[in-house]
Amino acid sequence: MRALDTIAESIRLGYAHPTKIINTLIEVENDGGLGAVRRIERHLSLGSAALRDRQHPNIGIAQQWLNSTRAYLITQAERKQAV
Numbered sequence: 001m002r003a004l005d006t007i008a009e010s011i012r013l014g015y016a017h018p019t020k021i022i023n024t025l026i027e028v029e030n031d032g033g034l035g036a037v038r039r040i041e042r043h044l045s046l047g048s049a050a051l052r053d054r055q056h057p058n059i060g061i062a063q064q065w066l067n068s069t070r071a072y073l074i075t076q077a078e079r080k081q082a083v
Contacts, residue, residue, distance in 0.1 A: 003028045003040060007065055011051075014058040016065060025072045034076055041069045 003024050010016045028036045044066040051059045 004043060007040070007044070010065070011047075011058050011061045014061055016061050018068075021065060021068045022072070025069060029072075029076070034073065037069065037073055037076075041066070041073060044069055 006020070006024050010020065025037060025040070028040055032039075044062065048059065048062045048066050051062050056062075
């Protein structure tokens with residue numbers, strides 16, 4: 001999955017531009033629906049825990065991706081309920 005490569009590269013570099021995050025999440029949803037976004041959220045949740053356990057210096061970026069993914073899922077769910 002290309003999105004996971006993008007996320008991993010961002011965490012490795014220690015930087016995540018907000019536009020890159022939202023564009024990646026939109027791409028994931030376009031390619032695989034909200035189920036794919038949920039899978040990304042699951043990977044990020046597990047990965048963030050592992051990075052936290054290892055005291056990785058870029059855990060903040062992983063957490064930024066995780067929080068953004070969760071916010072995206074909530075927003076999309078609210079949009080679908082409003083329709």
